[in-house]
Amino acid sequence: MDLEFIKEWFxxxxxxxxxxxxxxxxxxxxxxxxxxxxxxxxxxxFLFVMANASAFGLWLGFLFSWIGACTGALLVFLLFRKYGQRRILRFLQKHSKVRSGMNWVERHGFGPLFLLMCFPFTPSALVNMVAGLSKISIQQYMLAVLAGKLVMIFTISFVGYDIRSLLTQPARTAIVIVVIFILWYAGKRIEQRMNMSAENEHNG
Structure with missing residues (x-):
């Protein structure tokens, strides 16, 4: 069972x-x-959150998705915080982009992390890993995760709880597509700015 088959199944x-x-x-x-x-x-x-909202209803679906996403983010953060200094993971910190990302997270803290977590297309696994390797406090990080994912997951849940209406109401479908595009574009712009900032720090 290869990765492409798994992606297609979901x-x-x-x-x-x-x-x-x-x-x-x-x-x-x-x-x-x-x-x-x-x-x-x-x-x-994105699909997990929509499926939860459709299967459990808007509020319960949102709650289950939010609990799961935040718990997963915290576990990844704690794993890299605890084992990041061990030999098996120490090589990651020597990578220039990871090092620059760690410095960026430490300098900017809550605000940009919160914004990153608001967007469903942000590579959150990478953000969790870099934050775990950095010196940002667990309280500051979790506040950003809890608040950011609350915004992101509720937005997706609202779209997903009544999927049938997307097929029967073209206007709503158009609005959803526009919102998804805006979220994607804004997330990409923030990610590009992060990369540029990291590169400037590295070159400087």
Missing amino acids: TLENIMDLINEYRSFGPLPGILLPMLEAFMPFLPL
Whole structure:
């Protein structure tokens, strides 16, 4: 089973079937799927959140997705915070882009991290890893994660809780597409600015 097959399998329909199949476990599938995305960033968090909102309703779907995504982010952060100095992971800190990212996170703190977490297309696994290796406090980091992912996941949940209306109401579909594009574009711009800032620090 290769990576491409796994990516192709994760469609909204298949994810909803999976959640419904394990409905007897209560909220567990809805929490575990977003949590797994923190460790395997190729998994589609966007689809997990939409499927949860459709399967459990807007508020419960949002809550389960938020708990799962924040728990996953915290676990990745803590793993790299605890084992980042060990020999097996020490090579990461020697990488110039990782080093620059760590310095950037330490200097800018809560604000930019919060903005990054607001956007569904941000490479959050990389952000969690770099933050774990940096000297940012766990309180500052978790505040950014909890607040940023709250904004991002509620936005996606609102889109996903009534998916059928996207098919029957073209105007709403158009609005959703525009919002997704704006989020994607804004996230990319912030990511580019981060990369430019990191490169300037490295060259300077």
